[in-house]
Amino acid sequence: MAAMIEAHGLKKVFTTGDGKRIEAVKGVDLAVQKGEIFSLLGPNGAGKTTTINMISGLIEPTEGDASIGGHSITGEPLRAKALLGVIPQEIALYPKLSARQNLNFFGKMYGLSGADLNRRVDEVLDFIDLRDRQNDRVENFSGGMKRRVNIGVGLLHRPQVVYMDEPTVGIDPQNRRRVLDTVFRLRDEYNMTVLYTTHLMEEAQELSDRVGIIDHGEIIALGTQGELTQQVGEEDRLTIGIDAVQAPQQLLDALQTQIEGVTQAEFLAPTLPEGVDSEELERKGGKIRVLAKRGRKALPRILNLIEEHNVEVNSVEVREPDLEAVFLHLTGRALRD
Amino acid sequence: MFNKIWAIVQKDLYTTFTDRNLVLIMFAVPLAIATIVGVVFGGLGDGDNLTLDRIPVAIVNLDEGYESFGQQANLGADFAALATGGEMTSGTSAVGSDTSTACPLSDAQSSGTSQSSMTDILAATEVATEAEARAGVESGDYDVAIVFPADFSASLSPRINEDEASPPADPVAVSIYANSAQSVDGAIVRSIVEGYVDTIQTGYIALETTINSLIASNPVAAIVGGNNDAANAVIACAFGDTLATIRLDRQSIEVQADDEPAVTGGAFSYILIQIGAAQAMVFGLFAAQFGIISIVEERREGTMQRMMLSPTPRNVIIGGKFTATFFMVVLQMSVLLLALTVIASFGAGTFVWLWGSNILLLVLLILAVAIAICGLSVILASIARTPEQVGTLGSVFNILLGLVAGAFGFPPILPVAYLSLIYWGVNGLEALAIGSTDITLNLLVLFGQGIVFFLLGTWLFSRRVEA
Ligand SMILES: Nc1ncnc2c1ncn2[C@@H]1O[C@H](COP(=O)(O)OP(=O)(O)O)[C@@H](O)[C@H]1O
Ligand SMILES: [Mg+2]
Numbered sequence: 001m002a003a004m005i006e007a008h009g010l011k012k013v014f015t016t017g018d019g020k021r022i023e024a025v026k027g028v029d030l031a032v033q034k035g036e037i038f039s040l041l042g043p044n045g046a047g048k049t050t051t052i053n054m055i056s057g058l059i060e061p062t063e064g065d066a067s068i069g070g071h072s073i074t075g076e077p078l079r080a081k082a083l084l085g086v087i088p089q090e091i092a093l094y095p096k097l098s099a100r101q102n103l104n105f106f107g108k109m110y111g112l113s114g115a116d117l118n119r120r121v122d123e124v125l126d127f128i129d130l131r132d133r134q135n136d137r138v139e140n141f142s143g144g145m146k147r148r149v150n151i152g153v154g155l156l157h158r159p160q161v162v163y164m165d166e167p168t169v170g171i172d173p174q175n176r177r178r179v180l181d182t183v184f185r186l187r188d189e190y191n192m193t194v195l196y197t198t199h200l201m202e203e204a205q206e207l208s209d210r211v212g213i214i215d216h217g218e219i220i221a222l223g224t225q226g227e228l229t230q231q232v233g234e235e236d237r238l239t240i241g242i243d244a245v246q247a248p249q250q251l252l253d254a255l256q257t258q259i260e261g262v263t264q265a266e267f268l269a270p271t272l273p274e275g276v277d278s279e280e281l282e283r284k285g286g287k288i289r290v291l292a293k294r295g296r297k298a299l300p301r302i303l304n305l306i307e308e309h310n311v312e313v314n315s316v317e318v319r320e321p322d323l324e325a326v327f328l329h330l331t332g333r334a335l336r337d
Numbered sequence: 338m339f340n341k342i343w344a345i346v347q348k349d350l351y352t353t354f355t356d357r358n359l360v361l362i363m364f365a366v367p368l369a370i371a372t373i374v375g376v377v378f379g380g381l382g383d384g385d386n387l388t389l390d391r392i393p394v395a396i397v398n399l400d401e402g403y404e405s406f407g408q409q410a411n412l413g414a415d416f417a418a419l420a421t422g423g424e425m426t427s428g429t430s431a432v433g434s435d436t437s438t439a440c441p442l443s444d445a446q447s448s449g450t451s452q453s454s455m456t457d458i459l460a461a462t463e464v465a466t467e468a469e470a471r472a473g474v475e476s477g478d479y480d481v482a483i484v485f486p487a488d489f490s491a492s493l494s495p496r497i498n499e500d501e502a503s504p505p506a507d508p509v510a511v512s513i514y515a516n517s518a519q520s521v522d523g524a525i526v527r528s529i530v531e532g533y534v535d536t537i538q539t540g541y542i543a544l545e546t547t548i549n550s551l552i553a554s555n556p557v558a559a560i561v562g563g564n565n566d567a568a569n570a571v572i573a574c575a576f577g578d579t580l581a582t583i584r585l586d587r588q589s590i591e592v593q594a595d596d597e598p599a600v601t602g603g604a605f606s607y608i609l610i611q612i613g614a615a616q617a618m619v620f621g622l623f624a625a626q627f628g629i630i631s632i633v634e635e636r637r638e639g640t641m642q643r644m645m646l647s648p649t650p651r652n653v654i655i656g657g658k659f660t661a662t663f664f665m666v667v668l669q670m671s672v673l674l675l676a677l678t679v680i681a682s683f684g685a686g687t688f689v690w691l692w693g694s695n696i697l698l699l700v701l702l703i704l705a706v707a708i709a710i711c712g713l714s715v716i717l718a719s720i721a722r723t724p725e726q727v728g729t730l731g732s733v734f735n736i737l738l739g740l741v742a743g744a745f746g747f748p749p750i751l752p753v754a755y756l757s758l759i760y761w762g763v764n765g766l767e768a769l770a771i772g773s774t775d776i777t778l779n780l781l782v783l784f785g786q787g788i789v790f791f792l793l794g795t796w797l798f799s800r801r802v803e804a
Contacts, residue, residue: 056646081648088646092639096352108344109647153643 002070003031004161004193005038005055009064012050012217024050026217027064032195032210034160037187039204040197041323042214043335048197049089051214052165055195056086068161082110085159089166089197091150095139099130099149102138103156110157120156127182128152144175151182161193162186168203183207201324201335213327220330229321232329235263236295238302241315243285245270251309252288259301261293285314291325338653345644345657346664349631353665359627363665367620367673371613371680391460394526395470395482396420398463400489413485416530420461459526467512474514481526484512605684610691613677614766615744617670618759619735621706624669625714626731628662630724637723655798659711666707674703674766693769698776702765705780708787709758715794758786 007030014022025047032038040048053059055066057073057080066073071080093102103121107113112120125131128148133141138149151167164183168176180203186192198204204211211228213221221228247267255265268287288306292298295318306313319325327335353359400413417423462479464470470482489511511530635641635658644654674692681689692699717734721727742760743749754760765779 058642058645078648078650081646084646086643086646088639088643090639092643094348094352094638094640096355097348101348101351105344105348106643106647109341109644109649111341111648113340 002067004034004036005030005032005066005068005195007031007051007055007064007066010051010054010061010066011063012047012054012059013062024217025054025061028214028217028219030055030066030212030219032193034193035187035191036209037183037194037196037207039208039211040195040214041199041201041204041211041327041335042197043199043333046199046214047217048199048214049165050217052086052163052195052197056084056163057081082157083160085154085157085162087151087154087162087164087167089169091146093138093146093149093153096137098135098137099141099152100125100134102149103152106153107156112157120158124152124156127155127185129178144171144178147171147175147179151179155186158190159192161195163195163197165197166199167196168198168200180207199335201322201327205323211323213323213330215327215331221326225323228323228326232321232325234293235291235321235325235329236293237319237321237325237328238290238292238295238299239317239319240288240290240302240306240313241285241317242288242306243312243314245286247286247288247311248309251306251311254305254309255288255290255302258305259292259298261295261298262290262302263293264291265289291328338650341649341653342657342660345654346661349628349658349661350664352631353627363620363624363627363669364672367616367669368676370616371609371673371676392481392526393479394420394459394461395464395473395479396461397465397467397470397482397484399467399487400485401487401491403490410490412490416483416485417461417463420459421463459529471514480515482512482514483526483530484514486510486512606681606689606691609677609681609684610767610770613673613691614763614770615739615742615759616677617673617766618706618742618762619739619744620673621666621670621710621762622713622731622735622738622759624665625662625710626717626727626735628658628665628711629714629718629721629727629731631661632658632718633721633724633727655795659715662714663707663711666710667703670703670706691770692766693772695769695774698774699769701780702762702769702776702783705783705787706758706762706765709762709783709790710787712787712790712794713758715791716797717794719794719797719800755782758783761786 007028010025010028010030011023012025014024016022028047028051030038040051042048050059054061054064055068055073057077060074065075068080069083071083073080094105097105100121103124104117107117107120122131125134128151130145130148130152133145138146141149147167151164154162154164167179171179183194183196184207186194196203196207205225208225210222210224212219213228221231246269252265252267256262266289268289270284270286290302292302299316299318303313303316324335327333353363396417398411398413398417400411402409402411402414404410464473464482467482467484470479470484473479474482513526513530515526632641635644641654645651678689678691681691713734717727717731721730738757738759739745740747741750741753742757742763743754744759744763749757749760761779761782765776765783768776768779
């Protein structure tokens with residue numbers, strides 16, 4: 001059976017006002033199966049939204065094409081769009097209209113009307129748990145409630161495929177939990193196919209059947225979490241906070257050469273918001289990041305070595321292989337950098 | 338498809354009318370302006386009606402009269418007699434009631450029982466020579482001087498047995514001198530004379546009247562538009578009928594208890610038509626501007642994109658937005674025209690309908706103007722990227738259109754004015770107001786502009802970089 005979402009060689013080049021070319025997406029291939037939750041994980045500016053915009057028919061690809069349920073988004077846009085519900089990254093609602101009026105209006109845009117429309121709106125209001133506030137203007141809602149309405153609008157027409165573009169940005173943990181649960185419900189109760197984008201490793205890790213890691217407009221890794229973490233082997237990641245603003249190079253060299261299993265050791269300079277004085281910087285100190293096989297076991301020896309170099313350790317964090325490590329492994333950068 | 342367009346229109350109208358500021362700007366402000374105009378130009382306010390003193394006029398009758406088929410007539414002398422309240426000398430019965438143009442104020446004519454004559458408007462004095470009359474105007478004794486030339490009657494006389502090949506007579510020149518500080522009076526008198534001549538005119542004789550302004554620069558003249566033919570036509574209408582019947586109906590002229598004559602409905606309504614027609618256009622343009630701002634805002638807020646994500650063709654969405662704009666423009670102009678009528682009615686103390694009796698043409702004209710305005714706004718929407726740009730560009734558009742069309746008191750700048758929808762709209766409204774039905778050209782130009790603008794605008798729109 002063909003995939004629910006397919007993309008082939010998607011490229012997008014933006015030309016800015018001053019004639020500069022920005023290659024936002026440089027050839028993305030995707031295939032998401034029916035009933036799957038697929039995450040597109042990548043840092044800000046990686047090209048997630050641009051990709052979503054192309055495969056939802058909002059902007060035209062410079063090259064390549066995508067299809068939804070077998071309908072080309074460029075060839076048969078109306079058929080493809082009818083199968084698709086999109087929950088945009090930014091809240092896109094009419095603030096002066098009530099939750100119900102917003103749902104009603106967009107329902108009509110999806111061709112719903114009459115009793116059918118009313119029933120769907122009721123259903124969605126229940127689903128996003130806003131029935132008691134349905135007649136309040138959206139402008140008076142909290143951020144989390146707006147998010148929920150934003151999601152509800154994308155579900156009105158019972159799409160087979162749902163795109164969610166960073167739906168948890170800027171909301172509190174409680175509402176975020178709600179959103180993540182919603183994603184599972186969409187798959188489990190409605191058998192929907194979900195394409196979810198995020199820059200948060202934890203979300204991708206929790207939700208996804210499969211993950212595509214995107215960076216600088218390219219998918220640099222794609223597979224189940226197991227498949228991806230295998231790429232980095234059994235390396236643990238140790239992050240050691242130190243009270244110096246610079247680590248001696250000999251220390252970093254020593255870590256890599258003298259301790260078995262260490263594949264990488266680097267210093268991360270402290271980062272502070274602009275305008276903070278250097279005293280504050282010194283107090284915060286930097287970090288040493290070490291990648292090591294069986295890192296937990298090697299930890300005592302690593303700490304010893306650091307002390308031998310007269311550097312004081314403030315904190316230690318050990319992480320087993322995860323998507324963050326995969327990203328780090330592939331790009332040399334942390335996802336949040 | 339129409340369901341979706343209608344859904345967009347409904348949503349837009351709803352959001353507009355639930356936005357208190359927008360309602361204020363779109364409806365309360367124009368009403369306030371119209372009311373202020375009403376108060377400033379009289380008719381409304383402290384209960385006193387606008388009182389125009391009788392216009393002091395000097396009449397110089399150099400007319401030598403004519404004789405044909407044994408009938409004698411001196412039309413210049415007749416006019417002087419009518420104006421001064423004296424006896425008519427000639428047996429002219431041509432002063433008939435055949436100029437029954439449907440005037441804005443004549444609807445209520447039948448209700449009036451008390452009527453008054455031309456002497457209620459003019460305080461006329463016969464003066465022997467042109468020089469004396471001019472001197473009188475210059476010194477301020479008279480506001481206006483009318484000089485009938487020697488061949489006045491002759492040139493207006495029927496030419497029945499004449500050789501077909503004979504060239505048409507030279508236009509007869511009735512000179513009207515007005516102190517430019519009194520150019521409103523000048524315009525009124527000129528209209529009266531024109532109405533008089535129209536009434537008796539037979540055949541193809543052309544009439545040329547001239548107003549020679551003796552003193553320059555007068556703001557009132559600018560507001561009322563002394564150079565504006567349409568303006569004069571409105572006056573001609575208000576007073577022309579008077580001449581035809583040598584009476585003014587009650588709505589035009591109100592005789593107060595102390596027998597001091599006062600003009601209310603006539604001049605006041607005329608001012609409202611003048612200012613209101615241009616205002617209707619300008620506010621129509623502003624209403625469209627709000628429509629475009631809402632398009633730009635929807636793009637910024639992402640709701641436009643959200644509509645585009647639904648299985649709805651792009652054209653339907655754009656069509657919906659512009660249909661909504663169209664509704665707002667029509668509504669805005671209609672409200673304004675109605676409001677002016679209400680104010681005119683208050684001024685006259687009775688119901689006065691300003692915009693002519695042909696409602697069908699009026700509706701067509703409003704629709705045509707709205708289509709032209711919406712076409713223009715498609716272009717604006719395709720250029721502007723932010724609401725601020727819409728505001729700036731839109732205002733520049735509007736001011737230019739108004740400026741060349743003469744909406745700000747200056748005369749229209751021809752032929753550039755022919756490009757301005759304000760020109761055609763104002764011109765059409767004024768024509769309707771004086772009872773003319775000849776606005777076919779206005780309708781054609783406006784509809785045509787609408788289509789051209791729309792095509793150009795959608796072309797520009799489609800060339801625009803996405804998102
Ligand atoms: N309309 C646009 N014009 C120019 N550059 C753009 C435009 N949209 C996005 N970009 C650029 O493309 C890159 C990818 O952006 P985006 O897809 O929004 O990333 P993400 O959603 O992963 O944060 C960024 O460098 C961004 O600046
Ligand atoms: Mg994004």
